[in-house]
Amino acid sequence: MSEYGYIPEAPEQSFGNNKGIFNPKDIYDLTRADKYTNYGQLELIETQNITGVSSTTFSNLGDYNVHFLTVNDFQPIQNGTDLRIRFISNGTEYTGSFYQRALQYGTNGGTFAEEKSTTGTYLRATFNTGNATNEKTSSYTYFYNLLDNTKYNFTSHQISNIGAGSHPEFYMAFGSGVQTSAVSMDTIKLYNAYNNYEADISLYGIRYS
Amino acid sequence: MSLVQIATETVTSAVSYVDLIGTTTDDIYMIAFNNVQPATDATQLVCRVLVNGNPDTSAEYDRAGRQFRTHTSVGTFAGQNETFTYLGGAQSGTNTSETNQGNVYLYNFNNSNEFSFATFETITTDYAQRSYGLKAGFIQTELQACNGLRIYFSSGNIASGTFTLYRQVSS
Numbered sequence: 615m616s617e618y619g620y621i622p623e624a625p626e627q628s629f630g631n632n633k634g635i636f637n638p639k640d641i642y643d644l645t646r647a648d649k650y651t652n653y654g655q656l657e658l659i660e661t662q663n664i665t666g667v668s669s670t671t672f673s674n675l676g677d678y679n680v681h682f683l684t685v686n687d688f689q690p691i692q693n694g695t696d697l698r699i700r701f702i703s704n705g706t707e708y709t710g711s712f713y714q715r716a717l718q719y720g721t722n723g724g725t726f727a728e729e730k731s732t733t734g735t736y737l738r739a740t741f742n743t744g745n746a747t748n749e750k751t752s753s754y755t756y757f758y759n760l761l762d763n764t765k766y767n768f769t770s771h772q773i774s775n776i777g778a779g780s781h782p783e784f785y786m787a788f789g790s791g792v793q794t795s796a797v798s799m800d801t802i803k804l805y806n807a808y809n810n811y812e813a814d815i816s817l818y819g820i821r822y823s
Numbered sequence: 824m825s826l827v828q829i830a831t832e833t834v835t836s837a838v839s840y841v842d843l844i845g846t847t848t849d850d851i852y853m854i855a856f857n858n859v860q861p862a863t864d865a866t867q868l869v870c871r872v873l874v875n876g877n878p879d880t881s882a883e884y885d886r887a888g889r890q891f892r893t894h895t896s897v898g899t900f901a902g903q904n905e906t907f908t909y910l911g912g913a914q915s916g917t918n919t920s921e922t923n924q925g926n927v928y929l930y931n932f933n934n935s936n937e938f939s940f941a942t943f944e945t946i947t948t949d950y951a952q953r954s955y956g957l958k959a960g961f962i963q964t965e966l967q968a969c970n971g972l973r974i975y976f977s978s979g980n981i982a983s984g985t986f987t988l989y990r991q992v993s994s
Contacts, residue, residue: 655825655826656825656826656991657825658825658992658993658994661993661994684851684928684991684993686851686930686931687930687931687937718889718958720887720888720889720899720900720901721887721901722885722886722887722901722902722903723901723903724899724901726887726889726899726901748937748938748966750931750937750938750940752851752928752930752931752940752942753942754928754942772928772942772944772958772960773942773960774930774940774941774942774960774961774962775940776938776962781885781903782885782938782962782964784885784886784887784903784960784961784962785887785960786886786887786888786942786958786959786960788889788958814993816851816991816993818825
């Protein structure tokens with residue numbers, strides 16, 4: 615018997631159009647070839663290894679309803695500052711007070727507090743990070759409805775980082791945000807408001823989410 | 824496909840720990856676990872990083888997080904210079920469904936020039952059938968390459984559970 619139970623020739627396989635009987639190896643091979651129907655899977659859009667800039671953009675958002683962004687080894691030049699998010703649509707950056715956010719943060723020393731705004735001009739991709747050796751941030755952020763011009767743009771995130779304090783000062787933070795213009799955004803902007811930064815940032819889409 | 828399974832283990836008879844080995848690139852890794860239950864009542868799910876397959880027992884683990892509890896208000900979760908770190912938000916038990924489930928994102932485990940970071944979310948039903956959600960992070964503050972994570976209970980064995988390590992492809 616040939617591939618997928620067919621004799622003598624297997625049909626062409628593609629996402630959303632699989633035919634035949636699949637054993638575990640078939641599924642593994644087709645999945646790796648991105649030819650197996652598997653809703654909800656992460657698909658890498660782009661990775662940027664950033665250094666020496668204060669701002670970068672991800673302008674290929676595909677056609678996903680939900681995006682997933684990872685930030686690794688973020689470090690700003692300006693001590694104790696963060697990586698911020700704004701959205702761009704058709705070349706227009708939304709810089710006004712369209713952004714609301716709420717997050718909870720805490721330290722390894724037992725200090726816990728919240729940070730919030732109903733009139734913000736940005737969302738957060740990281741918390742405040744130090745600029746000394748090994749003071750870095752790792753985080754992930756989900757984006758919802760970026761391409762939908764009938765809905766607000768929502769985010770949720772979780773962050774692990776080292777701040778500017780002594781010991782090292784380890785922080786965790788988690789929270790959510792929303793951009794309250796019902797506009798289809800085509801670009802995610804990630805910037806530091808004070809100076810350049812470095813980071814490894816990957817953007818993924820969640821297929822058929 | 825951007826999430827590749829690296830290792831998986833299903834515990835059906837008691838073991839003292841599960842080692843998930845394979846964080847051997849600079850990608851971000853994710854561990855998912857569910858139905859993890861101790862063989863001994865009232866014990867907490869914990870972990871240590873693995874260096875060349877051996878658990879690092881030095882007092883270099885820092886953690887911070889928030890516990891969300893169904894029976895009382897939000898709690899704090901913090902510690903520094905510990906010899907291991909917690910994954911469970913409470914002590915789970917041996918009765919039905921007194922288990923742990925969660926996911927852990929691992930950053931810089933393969934990078935010997937940076938500390939090892941993690942963010943994680945877990946849900947635990949404790950030995951008194953109370954629910955604890957935990958959103959937290961930890962770091963291990965030694966500059967070393969870690970090739971995985973050892974997951975175990977603070978006392979006694981793991982009676983059951985499924986653990987899987989994935990690599991999140993970034994290029």
